[in-house]
Amino acid sequence: MNAALRSLGLSGITGNPVAFAVALALMALLLFVPAAHNDYFNLVFRNILMYAAMAYGWNLIGGYTGYVSFGNVAFFGIGCYCSGVLSTHGVDSLLADVALAVAVNALFANLLGRVVLRLRGPYFGIATLGIGVAVAEIIANLDALGGTSGLALHQVDEAHFGVYYYAMWLVALASMLGTFFITRSKVGYAFVAVRENEDAAAALGIPATKYKIRAWMLGAMMGAAAGAVFAPANGFIDPSITFSPDSNVFPIVMTILGGIGTVAGPFIGALILAGVNELLQRYIVNAHTLFFGTMIVLVVLLLPRGLVWLFGLRGGVRAWLRSLTAYRA
């Protein structure tokens, strides 16, 4: 993975300050969405925030620590079910939901990490992919959790709807700022050192495994929190919703699109990707997926280093054109 980020063209750990400023500004802007008093926008942007939080979770382990996980959806899903279980036991408190989800997933990630974080590269990737699939299938087979029929949480009414939005906004903001402060702290530098070269990191006194597990846990907590808010907001959860391929792939795609291993990347990626997807879905009903795919292909070819890199680009168009051939064989 170290090769991966070497070529991001981002020097310094938090990536590009301009991009981060823009991201913060946009995040602040999203605080005013409920002012539109339009449930549709609430939902659209709540989902964007949700994906952003999940993307930040993935970015910590996949982007900063260089362990590419395909299983973070498990944390989101378990987070959802924590709220589900509480709700079926008559507890309808977002705080409780988030608290439980974060605690459970921190523990789960910790235990799991001790096993899977021994693996490297693709082998880690597949092991985590398996975790996602396995957790989903196990839950689908537990009648206690509703099995494939899922769980119906208390019905969402108009009054709550805004609350869920703000809750998700807080989760996303926390994930973004969390990432920012983590990555500027000693811990963050340990993550990146591990990503860049585990042996060299060890030679500098960094216990790699310990920090891998930390990154994995922190990431899990972000995804879990997003799930804990999503479940009651959606009012109903089942394995096909909480462990959907989208919830697994989108955060990764968004992070790559925005810029791996940067603080602004996941959020900007989420905003653009979900935003464009929404517009296509709406105005090109019959072929939106086709256009969506085409757009992704073009973005990768035109901005192989992610959108955030554009902010840091020096030398204008010429430099950009030159950069396009950088990865040719």
Add this chain to the structure above:
Amino acid sequence: MDGILAGGVLAIVAIGFSLVWGIMNIINLAHGAFVMLGAYVTYELYAVYHVDPFLSLPVSFVVLFAIGYAVQRWIINWVVRAPILTTFLLTFGLSLLIVNVALIIWTGDRRGIETAYSGTNFTLLGVTVPWVKLFTLVAALVITGALQLWLTRSKTGRAIRATAMDIGAAQLSGVRVARIYAIVFGLGAGLAGVAGTLIALSSSINPNMGDPFLISAFAVCVLGGLGSVQGALIGGLVYGVIQAVATSVQFTVGGQLISGSGLSDAVAFIVLLLVLIFRPTGIMGRAVA
């Protein structure tokens, strides 16, 4: 037994996937889409020109090889040296694109191929064996053997392996990497095409048929060891067997009957995890450098 037979297809799907990943360091999310295209090539030949599916095997290989070659040469090649996640994103986009074009061309209708021999079977030691699946298994074996031979003996094969080991060195020794990559990717797509043809015989055809195979391809090629052809074969068979065994298991937890077949993927992946813990680079995998 069912497991081994089912594993044949998985193996063929996984071999191509594993080659591309192992040699080019590209996780080709469009692999499932290639499988689907292979199936449609076979279907069109069968429906329009009444070509027997088995005769169309080479055709779908060639067609898909061409497609794969072109895609690599003119699209992926622009970012082929980029970090694995970049190409991951690219192929994600490509698969969306291909599947939805297919949806426009062939609609969502499910199609099937009925031949004189489809479904025919023989019984061996009390086990019923469908000819088609047996052939699939044989095909998997033949492909593995041939590929292995080609990779080790032929000039191109050696060039490919050299490239896999060290691009720089390969280039210095006059290997045209871009071309090699295109060939490998074409090969991967071609094998997907072959798999598609065989799947078309034992299952139904529709634009989304490829997706479920992608996940198992992931598991299989890692189970066997990335980039290892025999690995993918063994991985495929093992994976098939695990799932089959899981299906036959039933147990009760807290008064609830849990049937293994509902959990076959979970079981398969848990076994995969165990394998990786003891052999961190898969069954046939080499030690990590």
Add this chain to the structure above:
Amino acid sequence: MILRPTAALGVLALAATVLVPGLSARADTDTIVFGSPISLTGALTKEGHLTQEGYEFWKTYVNAHGGIKVGNKSYKVDIKYYDDESKNDTSAQLAERLIDQDHVNFLLGPYGSGTSFTVAGIAERKKIPMVEGNGAAERIFNQGFKYTFGVLSPARRYLEGVLEMAVHQKPAAKSVAITSASDAFSQEVAQGAATWAQAHGMKVVYDNKYPDTATDVSSVISALKGTNPDLIVNAGHVQDALLVQKGLKDQNVMAGGYGYTVGPDTPDFANSLGKDANDVFGAAQWSDAVKYKGEPGFYRTAQEYAKAFEAAYHHRADYHNAESTAACLAFQYAIERAGSLDPDKVRDALAKLDVVTFYGILKFDSRGLNVYKPMVVNQIQNGKLVTVWPAGLAEAKVIWPAPPWGKR
């Protein structure tokens, strides 16, 4: 340097486009707009299209015949679709969009139980009535939703017809093997079938599920084969029916009959399986053999409907088409009875609705579920789909037991 501000602006601009309320598609006042999130891409594309055909067919008819009368004013109808990509987690957003952006008057259900459930939740919150014809999972109707109505018989009853038919054959089926996909709908169907069988002295010799993403069910089938049942039923969708039927032949599994939920009734089934599709039973919400005399306002008999439909879409109307059309009909009659477009008035009218149509009776129990219409059983007899059960509607004698593979 040039690019930096451009990039910043780009991001902001895009954010803005999404933020700024899009032009709302609120149609002119003499059109009633229905909205439906539906599977236009993804795994359930085919089923989605069948549903859409059912809706569109009704729309064309109504508009051609002067629209829906509300009081003394006639309204044209329009239906707005969005693609849920066959994913349960996208339909929520689409439903909100239909209601808040496009200001649709009413919702027509998506295809599939999972999606229907999600949309039902939103319909409830927004107090917009939804009638759906393609989500039979009963869990949808056990939530106490007031604004969701289903015109179809509940999942658990899907296979009852097939089982009932089988026990009345000579030789009567004494044992049944049940296979099912792991999704909610299929599970409810399977449980319903098992319960019915036990209640009617039928032995359930095998009852097992497989992941709904399975690409190969051979191991399930060889397990089932050992139990050699008189009847084999599968609870699943078209894909499952095809997989299982091919698998059964692959392993030369012989039984008196083979019954499926979704599958045999869709043209795809016979098209893909050819001869091997013969003698298979399909549970159906409706068939063009049913003998109802519907109220005026639409085609009054199944036969008229089927004829006109085939003329329009060049394939035989299957029950997905019919139940989708029926959903629209429920609205048509309810709106006329309510004499208003007010969601609550229409909702009450739906709750009180009690009409006979080409599709059968449209009447909802307290949960909003149409439990008053029987299922029918079709059998594919040399390539043609004929209704064989209930006996009263039978177009042909049941072929039982099925001849050996290869002799069909």
Add this chain to the structure above:
Amino acid sequence: MSTPLRIAGVGMRFGGLWALNEVSFTVEPGTIVGLIGPNGSGKTTLMNVISGVFKPTKGDVFYGERRIADVPTHAICRLGIARTFQIVKPFAALTVRENVAVGAMYGRDGAKRSTRASFARADELLETVGLARVAGRPASELTIPDRKRLEVAKALALDPELLLLDEVMAGLNATEVDEALDLLRRVHARGVTLIVVEHLMKAIVSISQRVVVLAEGKKIAEGSPSEVLSAPNVIEAYLGSRWAKRQAELRAIDDERRVALEVEPPEDA
């Protein structure tokens, strides 16, 4: 600050081959020990054993009274033993300054240091090694000599008592070598014990107080530079060995070529 390092009968086997065989010697605190030997003689392997990358097959390593043979790398580093890598390993995505700061954060005194303090420390060290001018650049952009300097700076950031230098001068030209030697002397002057692995005899002779010679994994000589270099078995080990040729080449060839040589993988380890 006065802990001796004792290598006691260390043996390291890879497959059938003993890369190290019964190697024993002691490094007194405050000294500079040169470790030389032809390619494949086991120098880097020994570095890896001391720094905990490899666990020796036989024998032991003591730091003061403490057995460190099976202490993990990061812990050894925190005991005050730092090392540089023959193949430099900068954190390419980080700036030069950040690279060094990471060392300051997790080294022997790292626990006590805040992030800010670590960066302050990094700046000092960049001054010392003469990298201040490129502090803000990504490490990936550095020239070979600068990478070597960075490697040393990172090691120093760990506040080591004992510093293992693995071929920090390979691939440098004459003036660069002199600068490097000067740097090492300054480091030593701060009371850091040095173990210097080098090919360049001239460098070793000029800086070491004691020299240990390895050949085919065995210690064949130990003593002051002069006595070691006159020892017949040492001469035998070197004359006609590939090493002599390589020296000849090195003098002949131009910078890029040397860069190329530098990046070729280490023969041992």
